Amino acid sequence: MTPMTPAFATLIDLLAHNAEAHADRAAVIAGDDTHAHAVLYAAVQAQAAALAALGVRRGDRVLLLAGNRPEVLVLLGAAAWLGAMLVPLNLRLSSAEMTQQARDAAPVLAVVDADNAPFWQAAWPAGMPGAATVILATATTPSLVCAGPRDTAAVPRQDAPGLGALMLYTAAVDGHARGAVLAQSQLTASARQIAAVWSLGVDDRWLGVLPLFHAAGIGLSLALLGGGGACVLLPRFDPAAAVAAVDNHRVTVCATFAPMLGAMLDAAHAGGASLASLRICMGLESPDTIERLARLCPSAGFWSAYGQAEVSSMVCLGLQRERPGAVGRAVAPSQLRVQDAMGQPLATGLTGEIAVCGPTVFLGYWDAAAQRPFRPADPWHRTGDLGRLDADGWLWFTGRAAHKQLIKTGGENVYPAEVEQVLLEHPAVAEAFVFGTPDEHWGEAVHATCALKPGALVTEAELIGFVGQRLARYKRPQRVRFMPAPLERTARAATAAG
Known part of the structure; x- marks a missing residue:
């Protein structure tokens, strides 16, 4: 053990x-x-x-x-x-x-x-x-x-675990x-879990290319510090600089989101770098990129993961080669289950909402009026994600629950509802439907379908620019299609048909 x-x-x-x-x-x-x-x-x-x-x-x-x-x-x-x-x-x-x-x-x-x-x-x-x-x-x-x-x-000191x-x-x-x-205890519990699974110690160093304003970035930093190791921080992601940092500082842990690892492998190949110190790579990458990593850097195992900010970072980890397609197994002492809409656990193999319980689950969402987090009564946090557990306890992610539609693009979260709300602010738009489509470069891309008001005219470029002025650039639709109202039926049917 x-x-x-x-x-x-x-x-x-x-x-x-x-x-x-x-x-x-x-x-x-x-x-x-x-x-x-x-x-x-x-x-x-x-x-x-x-x-x-x-x-x-x-x-x-x-x-x-x-x-x-x-x-x-x-x-x-x-x-x-x-x-x-x-x-x-x-x-x-x-x-x-x-x-x-x-x-x-x-x-x-x-x-x-x-x-x-x-x-x-x-x-x-x-x-x-x-x-x-x-x-x-x-x-x-x-x-x-x-x-x-x-x-x-x-x-x-005025710190306290809770x-x-x-x-x-x-x-x-x-x-x-x-x-x-x-809470402080939730952050340290997450750090301890991750450090234990990866056997992190004083000789380990993490390549800090993920932003520290994300749960993964800050969570991995604390995991390395929790093991007595070090964080090698880069101000921004640059493939050549990242490869140089790995070799110069003997980095052992690297976490990325597509297309970062692929760009690093390209830079390593071009510069003749071996990346030999790496032993752990983690993230959301394509099978082709993972295969390239295995060829160039056989000492590094690629780990799949599942987590979110509400559970202080990762609560599932697993070597990708042991169960390709799965996102890992629960990291003890955190517990994970798949449940139905009533919150009741489902049998092995059935698809339902992923729920997490344990020492890393957050205090709650901030209540601005009360100036404190709102703490749910249920100790099982509903993640809003769908999945199933196999007989060996591996989690298979299958999509988003109806109450939490989410697009994951380049490691960033885009909630269709917030993009739809902005599109509806445009005077020409009567209805809007935003959805994600598979993208080789970013994992998913943001697309939108809009129905215009009678007599209104607006171009795809104008709507994309309208969203870009009000939301982060990564939330802008890559494509906007125009269809007649009502969209609830026509847009979803067109999306399902590709």
């Missing part, structure tokens, strides 16, 4: 353990800079004091708009130290989406890196009401303290995303 990594009740317990047990070993690598575990822990304490000086208190939210950099992990730890919550926003959001999520979170502080400062300032020319703003310098400081006064007197530490916006309802609130 694989030995479990130490159990930590809070993020601060995890960081404090590493600072003592692995003080001088690398924790975070970015560019030419390597920061040891002891340095990371000291930075978290100093940043917590600086945030307190800026007025951040227990239960407050700190908004973050920044790319992959060590300060993201420092800010998460600092917020946890104070019993506050970090709210990283997706950098690909439109101004309207970012503004809605910021209002919903009601932060006391917004931390924005220099690259995204114009975007933030355009949304809030006079500053966001109720929130101070700190602009991060482009360069990382040696102390890793990025927001607030340095050399501030230390403040006592306190929310991270809020990730997801699961759009009525056109607006909801914040999934994750």
Whole structure:
């Protein structure tokens, strides 16, 4: 049996353990800079004091708009130290989406890196009401303290296992995303599960090309830190830079979404790189790409996975070669079942909604009016995904439940309802139906069918541009078809027919 990594009740317990047990070993690598575990822990304490000086208190939210950099992990730890919550926003959001999520979170502080400062300032020319703003310098400081006064007197720990530490916006309802609130103990439990399955240790290093505003990115970072390993952070995905980082830093763990791994294999082949240090690759990739990986880098096993923000990252993992097509088995102690519409478990082999129970399930969705997460009474989280379990406990993903239609494109979630709502705002559109179609490059592509109002005229390009002005670019339909009303019958029939 694989030995479990130490159990930590809070993020601060995890960081404090590493600072003592692995003080001088690398924790975070970015560019030419390597920061040891002891340095990371000291930075978290100093940043917590600086945030307190800026007025951040227990239960407050700190908004973050920044790319992959060590300060993201420092800010998460600092917020946890104070019993506050970090709210990283997706950098690909439109101004309207970012503004809605910021209002919903009601932060006391917004931390924005220099690259995204114009975007933030355009949304809030006079500053966001109720929130101070700190602009991060482009360069990382040696102390890793990025927001607030340095050399501030230390403040006592106010962390606790059940306190929310991270809020990730997801699961759009009525056109607006909801914040999934994750407690400190849920984040550390997820890190421990993943580290145990992969036997992560002090020699492991993760290639941080997934954004840290996503559950997978932050979850894998914590899993590596939980095992005493290191995160090699890249500010953005560039295939050649990613391959160089793997070889230069002896990276052992790589997680990607299509088409990232294929681009890395192309770059490795062109540059004669072996990627020999890799032992774990994970993500959503085509069978052809997985076969290429096996040929070029036989030391690396490709792992399938299933997870979402509401369960703190991955709750199913499995070697793809052991059960091609499945998405893995439940990672203990998390439990997984397939259930019917009434919440009753279904027998092996039957298709139903995937439900998860265990220490990684979130506190609930953020209730802006009550200023706290709404905690469901049912301990089994309904994922909104459909699947079946085989006799060996492997999960087979089969689609989305009726109440949660979702398109997965390039690792990003697109909820048809929010795109449909924007299309319906156009004066020429009477009805809209948005759906996903298979795409070799991105996994799925966003397509739309629209019915126009009598006498109205609008082109496909105009509607695509209309959506692109209001939503993130990855949510724009790649194609728009026009059909007569009513769409409920005609559009779905045309979609089914291809």
